[in-house]
Amino acid sequence: MAPELALGGLQRWLQAVIEAPGPVTRALASREAARLVRPGRTRDVVLPSARLTAAERVGVYQGMYLPRMLEALESDYPGLAHFLGPAAWRRLVRAYVSAHPSRSYTLNELGRRLPEFVRRARVPRPAFCHDLARLESAVAEVFDAAETPSLADTDFVAVAPGDWERAQLVPVAALRLVALDHDAGAWLDSLRDEAHRHPRVQKRRSFLTVYRRNYAVMRREQTPAAFALLGDLVAGEPVGRAVARALGRRRAARLDGADAAFRLFRDWAAMGLFRAVERERSGRATTGPVVRGARGRR
Amino acid sequence: MNRFGLRDLGVGIGLRTVHFGEILAKKPALDWFEVLSENFMDTGGRPLHVLERVVERYPVALHGVSLSIGSTDPLERGYLQKLKALAKRTRAAWVSDHLCFTGVLGRNTHDLLPLPYDAATLRHVTRRVKQVQDALERPLVLENPSTYLAYARSTMTEWEFLTALCDASGCGLLLDVNNVYVSAFNHGFDARQYIDGIPADRVVQVHLAGHTNHGTHIVDTHDGPAIAQVWKLYARLCARTGPVSTLFEWDAKIPPLAAVVKEAAKARAFRTASAATGTDGA
Numbered sequence: 001m002a003p004e005l006a007l008g009g010l011q012r013w014l015q016a017v018i019e020a021p022g023p024v025t026r027a028l029a030s031r032e033a034a035r036l037v038r039p040g041r042t043r044d045v046v047l048p049s050a051r052l053t054a055a056e057r058v059g060v061y062q063g064m065y066l067p068r069m070l071e072a073l074e075s076d077y078p079g080l081a082h083f084l085g086p087a088a089w090r091r092l093v094r095a096y097v098s099a100h101p102s103r104s105y106t107l108n109e110l111g112r113r114l115p116e117f118v119r120r121a122r123v124p125r126p127a128f129c130h131d132l133a134r135l136e137s138a139v140a141e142v143f144d145a146a147e148t149p150s151l152a153d154t155d156f157v158a159v160a161p162g163d164w165e166r167a168q169l170v171p172v173a174a175l176r177l178v179a180l181d182h183d184a185g186a187w188l189d190s191l192r193d194e195a196h197r198h199p200r201v202q203k204r205r206s207f208l209t210v211y212r213r214n215y216a217v218m219r220r221e222q223t224p225a226a227f228a229l230l231g232d233l234v235a236g237e238p239v240g241r242a243v244a245r246a247l248g249r250r251r252a253a254r255l256d257g258a259d260a261a262f263r264l265f266r267d268w269a270a271m272g273l274f275r276a277v278e279r280e281r282s283g284r285a286t287t288g289p290v291v292r293g294a295r296g297r298r
Numbered sequence: 299m300n301r302f303g304l305r306d307l308g309v310g311i312g313l314r315t316v317h318f319g320e321i322l323a324k325k326p327a328l329d330w331f332e333v334l335s336e337n338f339m340d341t342g343g344r345p346l347h348v349l350e351r352v353v354e355r356y357p358v359a360l361h362g363v364s365l366s367i368g369s370t371d372p373l374e375r376g377y378l379q380k381l382k383a384l385a386k387r388t389r390a391a392w393v394s395d396h397l398c399f400t401g402v403l404g405r406n407t408h409d410l411l412p413l414p415y416d417a418a419t420l421r422h423v424t425r426r427v428k429q430v431q432d433a434l435e436r437p438l439v440l441e442n443p444s445t446y447l448a449y450a451r452s453t454m455t456e457w458e459f460l461t462a463l464c465d466a467s468g469c470g471l472l473l474d475v476n477n478v479y480v481s482a483f484n485h486g487f488d489a490r491q492y493i494d495g496i497p498a499d500r501v502v503q504v505h506l507a508g509h510t511n512h513g514t515h516i517v518d519t520h521d522g523p524a525i526a527q528v529w530k531l532y533a534r535l536c537a538r539t540g541p542v543s544t545l546f547e548w549d550a551k552i553p554p555l556a557a558v559v560k561e562a563a564k565a566r567a568f569r570t571a572s573a574a575t576g577t578d579g580a
Binding site for chain 1: 336339340341342343344345346347364369370374377399401402403404405406407408409411413414418419422446447448449450451484485486513514515517
């Protein structure tokens with residue numbers, strides 16, 4: 001009998017109704033909700049008001065759930081929401097939060113699994129949507145990442161030449177490397193075009209660094225060779241080994257001489273991608289830093 | 299003065315992303331800011347940078363939406379640790395959240411869902427408030443929620459429940475005057491009775507905000523100025539509490555900073571006049 005529901009049961013019932021899609025009458029009859037309170041007995045649990053029935057009062061909460069999820073996800077995935085348009089975006093979000101309801105105290109975590117979800121979802125151009133979502137997810141992560149002081153190019157000069165071979169470059173927290181099959185970056189840039197002149201969706205391999213400067217999230221495209229080298233460095237490969245691999249790669253992924261590596265290091269230092277140079281010891285373990293970025297440099 | 303000895307911070311507004319630039323550049327004439335705890339617990343980017351600049355100049359209080367004090371799920375220890383760390387980092391005057399639950403079974407609806415007001419719920423919430431206070435090592439301040447439904451099993455009014463909860467747990471109150479008005483409309487009780495019924499010496503802070511009246515019910519939308527009846531209730535409360543830290547909330551359709559500051563400034567006149575005369579001016 002509904003009025004005898006313990007507090008936990010009452011809470012499970014209300015949550016089940018709120019999370020169920022569609023009008024509140026259907027939500028009240030959804031399997032989980034109806035198991036706890038028979039749809040015709042809502043009034044045993046919730047009082048009607050002078051102007052609303054018990055079901056309508058529950059519907060006030062239920063009706064606000066999906067718009068709240070839409071708003072939260074759109075703040076992290078504005079490009080994907082715009083690409084899909086309101087109807088398809090709403091269908092995607094409804095399916096997504098049904099499969100992956102929030103399990104965190106913060107809505108910032110809600111969209112964490114959306115890139116993988118959209119790849120298999122019934123949306124137009126799912127492979128492009130997947131790329132776009134991955135890029136937007138990286139932007140969101142970089143926005144919130146911890147602020148770690150970065151090395152300036154003068155810090156690199158301070159490293160003794162003999163230390164470079166076994167040195168490891170430690171990336172700042174606000175750095176993500178994203179390889180895409182479509183030019184999702186250009187599409188994201190076009191969001192700022194008020195006339196909605198978006199580029200045609202087409203396949204094109206692109207290799208992006210997403211990073212932060214002065215608290216603003218930036219993107220820069222890298223060549224395949226630079227991206228592969230940077231990926232090795234970020235993964236903890238010592239500089240000597242990473243450069244040797246870069247010089248030995250095939251075709252476009254091959255670095256064009258050691259001078260090219262030097263130029264890339266200067267570029268990346270200027271972008272503030274590294275926070276420390278550490279010395280490798282016995283394969284994996286590292287000693288203290290050779291050079292570490294100074295807090296408050298920027 | 300409240301019984302906790304927590305000082306009157308004056309009149310403030312909520313720290314919102316859209317105002318970050320203006321706040322840093324203009325340093326508005328406000329007494330304090332309220333900070334949404336969850337927005338700053340896991341970020342190391344610009345939001346935290348701005349918060350640190352704000353804290354250098356203004357007092358702040360933390361206000362959360364995910365404590366879920368009424369849930370039958372276990373309290374999240376990790377959440378409490380981060381909350382405590384943020385309170386320390388910002389030298390928060392106090393930490394508040396809502397009398398509600400936000401989810402169960404490990405899920406979060408991110409809404410402030412109503413609790414039934416009965417003896418069993420009172421025991422449950424009292425136990426959890428004590429646990430939170432032990433973890434935070436300070437009194438918890440709880441806000442009355444705006445509610446759109448009432449449970450058949452409730453045996454007491456919301457203000458009776460809050461009074462009993464304060465007595466049993468030692469918590470403080472953040473009295474949202476707009477929420478009192480909203481809930482009074484939705485449930486058909488007298489808002490003045492609510493204001494007169496709460497323990498005045500437990501009130502640490504007041505919220506004011508706008509709402510949306512749908513005719514059949516009112517939703518607490520925080521998307522505009524407060525209406526005259528809410529200001530009148532505020533004056534009635536101030537006559538009981540004396541000058542109390544007051545904050546104007548504006549969370550949707552947020553206007554330029556000056557408009558929010560102007561709305562907040564109205565509170566200054568009300569609270570001064572009411573506290574001086576000991577009446578609500580009615």
